[in-house]
Amino acid sequence: MQITVSAGKGGTGKTTVAVNLALALSESHSVEFLDCDVEEPDAGIFLKPENENSEPVTIEIPEISEDVCTYCGDCSEACEFNAIATFSENVLVYPELCHGCGLCSRVCTADAISERSKIIGEVRRGSTGSIDFYEGDLTIGEPMATPIIRDMKKKVTEENISILDSPPGTACPVIESLHGSDFALLVTEPTPFGLHDLRLSVKVAREMNIPVGVVINRYGIGDKSVEDYCEDEGVPVLMKIPNDRKIAELYSNGVPFVNKFDNWKGRFNQLFEEITRIVNPRAKSVEV
């Protein structure tokens, strides 16, 4: 079961929900946690992984042999990202624009393009209690997060519960995090800002045919517009986390609140049961 915790808006509590859900489930399930927010991975602050080791993530960048190149320009034309420019007497490669798709070397009829690996970041693996913890980290100056997320997701196993902490927004890194997920758990806050970006997230998940559910964080502030929207759209609100000073204080000390409040462990387990029912409606009961 792959659950991606996502949000259109930043700072709504994705990591809070993902971390607490993973910890609550880890007492009775095998859980993998993947921090897919590779531009700013911070779930480790709460989960404090141990024994981390890292593997580099590379993409394949074209290298053009000008001895062989006929300057036909086929590669430049094929490149969706404009990473190659071909002129009458020279050819330029822009590695920072390259997405590593390899199309240029396929279309080259002169066999002038070889590929070299370029490191764009790393995936670190560690453990938190019984949780297998992964986090991706994009090298500063590198623009592309998706290859790191894709690499990290190869670690996902079918039989375990995988909790993916997605970056915010609706662009490529979010799509990559959601891709292949059984469920999108969308975290929002009950404000016009939260609602605006929640609408976008719901659209994205529906476009990808991924069932959605909502967690409203900081419940009690703002207005009722998120709840009204969810009701109108038939989007289930699966949890409300109150705007509680104690929860905020624990957060600011890097302590997941399920570690202090046992009743929340139960609520996150119920949340998972509801998700399981939505994903697999024919299953009669779930062992917890």
Next chain:
Amino acid sequence: MNLAISATGDDLESKLDRRFGRCSYFIILDPDTMEFETIQNASRGASSGAGVKAAQILADSEVDNLITGNVGPNAYNALTAAGIEIFTGASGTVKEAIAKYKEGELSRTNEPTTAGGTGKSR
């Protein structure tokens, strides 16, 4: 001699477009006869590398010199590799920019005049 001008419209009365890679049109003209043709800038909406692609378009159109507002580092490298000379700091209409160019009032640029990606309308 082919002179290209980044423009917001498709004739000589149009305003010069200060963006290079994401300008609306390129007006390509012979400064001696003032005969010109206009091409829509196909790189305008590129997700990345608009400056590189625009330089490619100009090179494919056998442009020698370019008048524009600013060029970023990627566009500058590509234009230089293509042997296209860059004249920046122009403003007003395309016609006015050409007049200044002819009078030698525009400066030739030997480095990028802006950071990359600044023409993106996001």
